[in-house]
Amino acid sequence: MTMTQDMPASSGRSLIAAYRGVLNLAGRVPLSLIQLAGRIAVALVFWQSAQSKLASWPVTLQLFAFEYNLPLISPAIAAPLATAAEIVGAALLFLGLFARIGALVLLGVTAVIQIFVFPGHWGEHLMWASLLLLVFSRGAGVISLDHLADSYFGRRA
Structure with a gap:
């Protein structure tokens, strides 16, 4: 006997129905919730990176130098530029303001990290880029200061 002969047809249909039910449930997750989670997740990565740079600035300068x-850019310029970009970008994402x-x-x-610093870590960078591209x-999304500002200023225009 084959597996399909052992399993009644109604079981197969109920498995398909259960699968479709899960897909329907997943389709009901609001995009804004996904946007919020993505914003917070990637903002935390860059915020923590900036904080570790600020925690020991002399070490940060050495890392950028060596x-x-x-x-084409001096470590004395690259380090503060990268740190500022991480802080500002992470804050904007977290708040959803000019996200x-x-x-x-x-x-x-x-892109700079992927191309020049850690090209072998493309999987991690692709994950960050995916959330940032979203x-x-x-x-x-709706759970953001961008949406609040748009709602307020959009009505006045």
């Missing part, structure tokens, strides 16, 4: 070693600009800034940081392309 390990990160970006072309698309924050996402674009952090996409730039991610925010850049679809916005911060």
